[in-house]
Amino acid sequence: MQHFPTGQAEHKRHRRLARRNANGIYNWIMTNDVFYRKVLAHLKHDYSKLEQHARELEQANVALEQDNVDLRNALLAKEQQTAELQREIEAQTKASGACTRRWPARRNQVWSDGWNRLTNELAEAEATKYREKSKTRRRKIKALKNRVRTAVATSNSFEQWLLFVEQEKQDVETLLARYKKKLQAQNRIMTEARVLARELRRSAESTIFNSSTTVNSWCSTFERGIAHVIVAGELFSTSPATSDGSSCLRSDSELIYGMSTLEGLETARRGSPFSRSS
Structure with missing residues (x-):
């Protein structure tokens, strides 16, 4: 409760005045009445402020309770999210463990597939190269055969011509x-x-x-x-x-x-x- 040191000093002063002056009781009473009236008015004013402050505190309390409810709901949601995240982390941990366990087999499978693919590509490239060489070789052989046929025909015609020349010579x-x-x-x-x-x-x-x-x-x-x-x-x-x-x-x-x-x-x-x- 709020104290007023100024009023107390006046009261003491009035009391001293009242002791000094016996005839001034009435004045003292009136002075005290004014003082108390001022004090009461001041108390009423303070009470109204306190009531207003209490209402504000109640409103703040309601707001705080609402905030507390909101925070509690948010906390529950966060806890649920945390639980879900924990479950997801556990699932990911399990999946990671499974992936870790499957990684050697997967790595070997990928390595085997890549090796087989490279082997097939190399075999296909070698086959293509061999086919090209075979085609080139066949073309060369065909050209050589044609040259041989031409040479044989030329040789035969030349032999016939030689025979004819020999006969003509004879x-x-x-x-x-x-x-x-x-x-x-x-x-x-x-x-x-x-x-x-x-x-x-x-x-x-x-x-x-x-x-x-x-x-x-x-x-x-x-x-x-x-x-x-x-x-x-x-x-x-x-x-x-x-x-x-x-x-x-x-x-x-x-x-x-x-x-x-x-x-x-x-x-x-x-x-x-x-x-x-x-």
Whole structure:
């Protein structure tokens, strides 16, 4: 309860005044009445403040009780959340333990799967590489076979050409040998024709002196000319043949030689004593 030291001092002062002044009892009473009235008014004022403060305290108490209820509810919710979190932690701990127990097997499984995958990829890469090499090798082998076939065909054609050239060489050698023989025969015939022509000239020159001798020599010379004409005819009829069976054409020397031989014989015949006598 609130005390008022100022009022007490006045009361003491009034009491002293009252003792000093017996006639001042009334004044003392009135003074005390005023004092008590002031004190009562002051007490009423303090009481009203206390009531207001009590109401405020009650309101604060109600608010505090509501806050306490809210806090209790929040605490319960927190406890529930804590319990749930504890259960979750326990579940996670159990799961972690299970994962820890399963980790070696899982690690081995992952390692095995990765190793198998890498092995399969490596095998596939090796197979692809082998297939590419096989394709390249087959292409090379095919190209080599084609080259071998081409070389064999070229070799066969070259061999055939060599055989043909060899046959042509043999034919040419045969023709050359025959032409050599013909040349020798033609040279011999030409030599004999020259001799015959000289004999004919001599016989023609000697007809003036001895006609009988000229006739006999001319006859013998004419007979030899006839024999040479027969030989020339045989040479004309026996011309060499090539490898395909076709006859070679007569050379210009053969034709010229035959014509000159015939003309010489015709001249000899005209210059004979029989032709002059006729």
